Amino acid sequence: MALLEGSGLAWLGLLGVLLCYQFILRAPTIRRNGVPLRKPPNTLPIAGNGILFLQARQKLFSWFVKCEKQFGDETFQISVPTLPPGVVINDPKNLEYVFKNEGVFSKGDFFKRLSRDLFGNGIINVDGELWKAQRKAGLAFLNTSNLRVLTDVALPRYLGQAVKHLNEKMHDESVVDLQMVFHEITSQLMGKMAYDMEMHADDDFTVAFDYASGATTERFQNPLWFVTEPFTGSQFKKALNTIRTFGLEIVENAAKTHDKSQDMSSTSDSNSDRLDEVSGSLIHSLLEVFAGDQKMVSDAALNYLSAGRDTVAQALTWCIYLLMQHKRVADRIREEVVAASGVSPRAASGDEINTAAFTPVSLPYTTATFYETLRLYPPIPFEIKQCEKASTLPDGTHLPEKSIVFWCTWAMNRSKIHWGDDADSFRPERWLTEDGKLVTKSAAEFPVFNGGPRLCLGKRMAELLAVQVIATMVLLFDFTPAYRGERVSKSSLTLPMKDGLPCLVRPSRYGTPS
Ligand code: HEM
Numbered sequence: 001m002a003l004l005e006g007s008g009l010a011w012l013g014l015l016g017v018l019l020c021y022q023f024i025l026r027a028p029t030i031r032r033n034g035v036p037l038r039k040p041p042n043t044l045p046i047a048g049n050g051i052l053f054l055q056a057r058q059k060l061f062s063w064f065v066k067c068e069k070q071f072g073d074e075t076f077q078i079s080v081p082t083l084p085p086g087v088v089i090n091d092p093k094n095l096e097y098v099f100k101n102e103g104v105f106s107k108g109d110f111f112k113r114l115s116r117d118l119f120g121n122g123i124i125n126v127d128g129e130l131w132k133a134q135r136k137a138g139l140a141f142l143n144t145s146n147l148r149v150l151t152d153v154a155l156p157r158y159l160g161q162a163v164k165h166l167n168e169k170m171h172d173e174s175v176v177d178l179q180m181v182f183h184e185i186t187s188q189l190m191g192k193m194a195y196d197m198e199m200h201a202d203d204d205f206t207v208a209f210d211y212a213s214g215a216t217t218e219r220f221q222n223p224l225w226f227v228t229e230p231f232t233g234s235q236f237k238k239a240l241n242t243i244r245t246f247g248l249e250i251v252e253n254a255a256k257t258h259d260k261s262q263d264m265s266s267t268s269d270s271n272s273d274r275l276d277e278v279s280g281s282l283i284h285s286l287l288e289v290f291a292g293d294q295k296m297v298s299d300a301a302l303n304y305l306s307a308g309r310d311t312v313a314q315a316l317t318w319c320i321y322l323l324m325q326h327k328r329v330a331d332r333i334r335e336e337v338v339a340a341s342g343v344s345p346r347a348a349s350g351d352e353i354n355t356a357a358f359t360p361v362s363l364p365y366t367t368a369t370f371y372e373t374l375r376l377y378p379p380i381p382f383e384i385k386q387c388e389k390a391s392t393l394p395d396g397t398h399l400p401e402k403s404i405v406f407w408c409t410w411a412m413n414r415s416k417i418h419w420g421d422d423a424d425s426f427r428p429e430r431w432l433t434e435d436g437k438l439v440t441k442s443a444a445e446f447p448v449f450n451g452g453p454r455l456c457l458g459k460r461m462a463e464l465l466a467v468q469v470i471a472t473m474v475l476l477f478d479f480t481p482a483y484r485g486e487r488v489s490k491s492s493l494t495l496p497m498k499d500g501l502p503c504l505v506r507p508s509r510y511g512t513p514s
Pocket residue numbers: 123124135138304307308309311312315374378379380383384447448449450453454455456457458459461462
């Protein structure tokens with residue numbers, strides 16, 4: 001006990017020295033055209049905005065929204081003990097500059113140090129040659145013909161299984177967690193197509209990844225994580241071990257299936273299953289690029305898995321959440337899908353619908369609904385870049401070397417300046433022109449998929465997947481909430497819904513009662 005008290009005092013002493021060093025000797029003021037940037041309300045003399053960052057993420061989102069309302073497009077400075085000086089940008093012109101100057105605004109040491117345990121040297125956590133090589137492998141995986149197999153073969157298969165599961169739940173009148181249902185679809189899909197493996201939403205790996213993502217986010221929120229984690233991080237360590245073991249399993253499995261597929265390629269005929277032909281194509285190209293470096297292949301594979309699977313499942317979850325509150329929008333989706341597929345009331349059970357025909361081109365309103373969901377619930381709600389060298393933003397803000405640039409997509413997407421007075425309302429119509437075409441926004445205006453050379457590689461895949469799933473679910477089912485009040489997200493690098501989305505399932509006007 002005495003030892004603990006002694007070490008506690010030592011930590012406190014160290015902390016005091018660190019804070020004084022940071023704030024009295026080091027923290028530079030960032031200026032715009034020579035004038036110091038404004039600071040947000042409640043910035044404390046020594047802790048700066050640090051205490052605020054310790055709050056639950058929903059409160060943090062609200063704080064960023066409040067700042068956007070107060071500062072509009074004006075860049076402001078934030079300070080958090082132990083972090084380099086930082087600014088928050090809201091102006092799309094500044095963001096465009098950040099996107100265009102990837103060489104200046106990189107992931108940086110700050111981001112990498114905090115997320116290395118989770119992402120290793122995977123694409124999300126590296127710059128330069130390692131990034132380029134992984135991006136190339138990803139581009140090959142997400143080519144047009146693989147995406148066609150995804151929409152025509154793989155997704156209808158896993159979506160069909162989800163429909164069956166929901167029909168059973170409907171029959172039992174039992175509650176179903178739709179977040180798990182969507183996670184199961186994307187887990188199976190990515191598992192099969194990218195890694196030629198069976199993956200599920202409740203695998204140990206998934207649970208561990210979920211935990212580790214929350215713990216990594218806490219590092220970003222808690223500036224003293226390196227002080228607290230040795231005492232509180234045992235579960236985090238366990239989760240990281242599970243993740244690493246699974247990563248190596250993916251690689252070992254791929255090495256086996258690679259040999260097998262090379263054996264088979266000589267005998268395969270034109271009738272071979274299209275899905276089996278593309279299965280594992282991502283991991284196989286990673287094996288080729290990083291031959292012999294198992295850890296590297298594993299990091300790359302796990303990064304793609306987390307980027308491609310969780311984001312889409314979460315976006316679908318928030319979409320149905322919003323549709324349960326906006327029946328008018330669900331009805332319009334149904335009308336659009338019925339017009340495109342010719343289904344008559346009480347006729348569709350899922351088996352006979354060609355869900356592959358549900359595409360962003362054939363269903364613009366459904367696509368607009370997906371975009372409107374992403375606007376209000378962006379799966380990656382915060383972004384961080386670090387200046388590799390001093391730079392000046394278009395608004396005149398001079399950023400010293402190593403300073404941090406934050407933008408909060410969640411807050412930017414609610415800006416009344418850029419989205420109008422009804423920015424807080426869920427209104428898919430804002431995404432459609434008068435003649436029903438989809439409105440396009442630049443990446444800087446709508447940074448949900450990032451932008452510049454690091455634009456999300458899976459944007460097209462996400463759109464194809466989401467439209468097919470939303471159209472099918474809304475056509476067949478009517479969901480009602482089995483929870484009270486508002487749903488919020490839990491701590492994570494992405495936007496999972498806390499405690500899932502428990503619902504009751506009934507047939508829609510077009511689905512068949514079980
Ligand atoms: C609604 C779904 C999705 C959203 C909102 C989304 C959003 C994003 C964002 C914001 C980034 C930048 C992250 C950062 O580095 O700071 C990103 C990167 C990335 N995304 Fe997505 N994503 C989605 C789906 C997908 C899918 C389905 C894939 C397929 C595998 C994917 C693959 C990637 C990859 C590989 C990167 C890293 C790109 C790079 O650094 O060059 N994403 N995504």
